[in-house]
Amino acid sequence: MTTRADFLARIRDALGRRAEGTPIPPPPTDIDTARTVPRSATDLPARFATAAAAVGMTVHRSGAADLESCLAAILRAAGARRVALALTPGMHRLAAESAARAAGADILPPPSSPGFEPHYDADASITDVAGAIAETGSLVIASGPHAPRAAFLVPPVHIAIVREDQILPDLADFFPTLAPDTLPASLVLITGPSKTADIEGILITGAHGPREVHAVLTA
């Protein structure tokens, strides 16, 4: 069996290094070279909406007071009978619960590890997000006690509530903030509905995950 020490010794030998702990120069840090949205951009909700629509998401704008009716309308349009919720307790969760009731849908219990049951039975899910990226139209979803991974993946319709102040300009504003001590077990950037083009290059949505992703922008 190859041990860690054997494995690393071979690599060290291949690199022509004598010992571990040899000081090394810092890695490249000028990641702003790849930036496409300026840090100072002020129209982030509009930029996010454009980018999200371009990758196939449906974007809704909602005031705090209309959130419940906006969510209920999406649930009704999707014909959702069973809804999975993945939201931290707070105003958004209350709005989502009321919306589910208003749409006549049952709220499913959270999944029990291992596996995603009972989310396979869900018609839709409502989640909040840990952030969003204006550049790419991405939703950032972190796993946590109130955020099962099944919620954004398994139901055919995913509705994400995004506060406008959660939108960051560029991937270059997001990734440098990640630190080992605060990273969740699963952090996912969702950029559109589940897609495949494996059959003759024809784009089909809803390959394994949601067919529809709705981003609801709210204050």
Next chain:
Amino acid sequence: MSSPAHPTGPVASAPAPGGDHLLEPPLPYRMAPRLARATKDIQLQQFVATATRLKDTKRIASFEATFGDRLGAVRDLAASIKQHTLDHLDHYLEQFIDNAQRAGAIVHYAADAAEARNICLRIARDTNSTLCVKSKSMVTEEIRLLPALEAAGVKTVETDLGEFILQLDGDAPSHIVTPMIHKDRTAVARAFVRELGAPYTEDPAQLTGIAREHLRGLYRRADLGITGANFLVASTGSVVVCTNEGNAGFCISGTRTHIVVAGIEKLIPGPEHLAVLLKLLARSSTAQPLTVYTTLITGPRKQHDPDGPDQGGVHIILLDNGRTDLLRRGGPGGAREILRCIRCGACLNACPVFRKAGGGHAYGAVYSGPIGAILTPSLKGLHNYPDLPHASSLCGACGDACPVCIDIPAHLIRLRAEMTGLGLPRGMRARKAVIALWTFLLKHPRLYRLAAATQRTILRALADDGPGAPDPMADRRWLSALPGPAAAWTQHRDFPTPPAADFRSWWTAHERARHGGRDS
């Protein structure tokens, strides 16, 4: 395995891969038979040409729209990030291992393919896993993991739609990103009727729906998930997996146990570098700003997480399998820089030879196209793949397409030079004899003229009568069939004979006429 026995007891034998497999042919592998079939298969040519040309065009347009004239600087930055990591790979691997372990992942070390297979089999056995769902991963193809799991009694299902269909058909991927470019919808329809008992339909949306439902049935029962990795982040111990379909999410989070198999070249220093590399990866592959699901996995589920793999359920297998041999050759133009590759597939889509070869199968290995032509011989030995460094016209399209600036044409030339040093390939002796004869003739002008006149006379006599031309220099004829080894040329195109007059006679006559004119 690199050592004969494992302390925890005997491991179910990992069978050697089938020798006749498309990606693992008998060695040395020669391209000619598959090329001959591919170049005659008009339908295959069309499938591959359509798939690759479209992606190539969209990639260029997407980069132009996103970065404009800054693209060069962004590629240079991406290249420097990967190169820096490779140059200090021991350091970053140590860091990655420490951080991944701190997050609760179990890290394993595989010197070669057999050891990696055995580690997977041991984990499957220790967790009593019987059904494995697997996301598309070239490195698991490289170690031929699937047949080993199946032989050990672990039913293993490819969940990427393209790979799923290939598995049903007993076929192999023909492209590292879009594995099914050599098949069309009717092949999918037939496979689904035959293997899944589905009703016949050629509608891609319905076919996708059939696969979705079938695979959901399997996800619900699966106890083991296997994925590759697009990146390993040293400073956080995270594994980054990119997919569009979302299938990897089921393999990562929907089962008790998740195994990641990753080559050591996947390391990057920190999460900030993802901001650069991810911007290039999806655009280079499919002209998307990001893949639909970009997943960072940092250990198993935390204490109060409702789902995700158990404590002790995330395994990361770090694979060498020949990579340190490339690492050894650093410096400008050395093989180390080949390990920068992020497997975007842009060089495959850009390559006219890949297109004409009917896709990846002609390369006889997991990694195909221009990158495969330099990576495969480097990992598996030039003597085993003597044709691959020659499977290029050196047009340079691959190097232009590479988002991490791997000078693929330069590596092709380097490998050709190394082959000459090794006296490879076997055809080299004949080639050397021809060049020696040519050199001799060029040094002896009279003999050269005699030889030229002889071949002109013979070739023109063999050719069908041409239409003729008023200018003897334009009067060419065409041979539709040449004898002997030269027949390979006329298999696909005619061979032109020399013109009716040779250049020297024409030049002499021309000069005489010019000077004659001046004299009068």
